[in-house]
Amino acid sequence: xxxxxxxxxxxxxxxxxxxxxxxxxHMGHRAMYWYKQKAKKPPELxxxxxxxxxxxxxxxxSRFSPECPNxxxxxxxxxxxxxxDSALYLCASSGGGPNQPQHFGDGTRLSIL
Amino acid sequence: AQSVAQPExxxxxxxxxxxxxxxxxxxxxxxxxxxYVQYPNRGLQFLLKYITGxxxxxxxxxxxxxxxxxxxxxxxxxxxxxxxxxxxxFCAVRGPTDSWGKLQFGSGTQVVVTP
Numbered sequence: 001x002x003x004x005x006x007x008x009x010x011x012x013x014x015x016x017x018x019x020x021x022x023x024x025x026h027m028g029h030r031a032m033y034w035y036k037q038k039a040k041k042p043p044e045l046x047x048x049x050x051x052x053x054x055x056x057x058x059x060x061x062s063r064f065s066p067e068c069p070n071x072x073x074x075x076x077x078x079x080x081x082x083x084x085d086s087a088l089y090l091c092a093s094s095g096g097g098p099n100q101p102q103h104f105g106d107g108t109r110l111s112i113l
Numbered sequence: 114a115q116s117v118a119q120p121e122x123x124x125x126x127x128x129x130x131x132x133x134x135x136x137x138x139x140x141x142x143x144x145x146x147x148x149y150v151q152y153p154n155r156g157l158q159f160l161l162k163y164i165t166g167x168x169x170x171x172x173x174x175x176x177x178x179x180x181x182x183x184x185x186x187x188x189x190x191x192x193x194x195x196x197x198x199x200x201x202x203f204c205a206v207r208g209p210t211d212s213w214g215k216l217q218f219g220s221g222t223q224v225v226v227t228p
Contacts, residue, residue: 004156031214042203042218043157056214090156098145098207099164102216104156 003027004105006091012111015081021108023074023091032074033102034066035090043090049074050096081112115140115208119219126226132194134222136187136204145207146187147216148178152200163187174198194226 004025013019023032031050035043048056049068063085065077074091088109092102116139126132138144145164149157161172168180178189187204204219 006156033214040201040221040223042221045215048212048214050214056212092157098209098211099162101147101159101162102157103159104149106154106156109154 004091004093004103006089006105006108008108009106010109010111012113013078013081014113015083017081018077018079020078021076021089021091021110023076023105024072025091025093025103026072027093027095027103028071029093029095029103030071031094031096031100032068033092033094034064034074034076035092035104036085037088037090037107039088047076078110081110083112086110086112115144115206115211115217117204117206117217117219119202119204119222121222122220123223123225126194126224128196128226128228129193132189132191132198132224132226134189134202134204134224136189136219138185138187138204138206140185140206140208142209144209146178146180147205147207148172148176148187148189149203149205150174150200151203151221157203160189194224196226196228199224199226 034046037043046060047066052068067075088107090107092104094100094102147162148160163180171177205216
């Protein structure tokens, strides 16, 4: 069982829809991450939140909008996505600091019609 | 900038035989090294890390990894592979001056263990 919970597990949406992905952790971690992963490829970092503030944005298109309402929750708001945005979206958390491993959720598999 | 390489796209091994997944890195200074495993339809699971100290690191599920500074390698090993070890394995590195939020992942190695 993972300690990082992501919902929904699967999402199918049209290019004009608005939807949100949710992530929750209760490990007391102060850093949270969003990654995009294509099949059989390594995860690509999108955003990092540290102490509920956005610290890294890897030049992600504005159709992806992250939000960190509190230290346990992380959202990714989606709007006007493109077919190439279909992927597995992974959330992770860590205790912060360079020697701390990241703990991943099982992801949301997103399909854009 | 740091980088990490996994030279094998796929490793095939018979159940009960030793398993090795290779990883080499390039970092200025002392690296932080990690191994993750991803089973189908799952997220990445942390296996082990090397920060400092003993070159042989023991991790979850019977895996271990050997840090070799002179060869800049961090190979993952398991003495006796199981069919259930079949999965996608990622090596990751972070340099000492890198933003702690950034991990550089290798391209991944698919491990196939046959009965």
